[in-house]
Amino acid sequence: MSTQWQMHGDYLESCNCKGACPCLFLGSPTEGNCTALVGWHIASGRYGDVDLGNLNVVVALDSPGPMAEGNWKVVLYLDERASDSQQEALGAIFGGQAGGHPELLGSMIGEVLGVEPMPIDFVIEQGRRHLRIGESAGAEIFAIEGQGGEEVVIRKHPLAVAPGQDLIVAKSRALRHQSHGINMDVSERTAYYSPFSYTGP
Structure with a gap:
């Protein structure tokens, strides 16, 4: 029997595309390929009896x-900080083996490196998100100011990490990752953030 699970929190993504990433709209990346960091902060969640609250996950x-072509x-x-059982649960969920939207x-995914x-x-601050992985990788992004000082929002986009949520349009101050052949060190590129809510299976 499949394990019931649920989680909610905040997510961010930043990639090497210039302007709004066309992948959201099933288009081609502006740089030919799309290299990105996607991070989740789980405010609360459970996988069966395993508590997943206050844990973080990142995909490079x-x-x-x-991106829609896989x-x-x-x-x-x-x-x-996750225990063995928590890491096993997170690996199953974000590896796509536990159902729900992550599946x-x-x-x-073609290859897990x-x-x-x-x-x-x-780190969550007003109009800003900061993701750090170890000592040298991460992303710092800030919301773009729209009309009347309001946030710029995308909604109902075809390719969504957090379906059903309004996506806040942002820009990177820094985006860095140099490992496993996935290399990026750019700024002033595409970024987004929003709440997320997942359930499975």
Whole structure:
């Protein structure tokens, strides 16, 4: 019998695309391929009897073309504070083996380059998000100011990490990752953030 699970919290993503990433709209990345960091802070959650609250997860990915076409290469980073049972649960969920929306995202993975426990910090501030993975990788993003000082929002986009949520449009101050052949060191590129809520199976 499949394990029941649920979680909610905040997520962010930042990639090497210039302007709004066309992958959200099933288009081609502006740079040919799309390299990105996607991070989740789980405010509360459970996998069966395993508590997943206050843990973080990051995926570093390289998509050779439009993300909806799949064949991603990914590295999955799991919060090093997690116990063995928590890491097993997070690996199953974010690896796409436990159902729910992560299973759909997981179906686009062509190759898993690594699954590693790492120190992960996910800082939430007004109009800003900061993700750090270990000592040298991470993303710092800030919301773009729209009309009347309001946030710029995308909704009902076809390719969504957090379906049903309004996506806040942001820009990176820094985006860095140099491991497993997924390399990026850019700024002033695409970024987004929003709440998320997943359940499975």
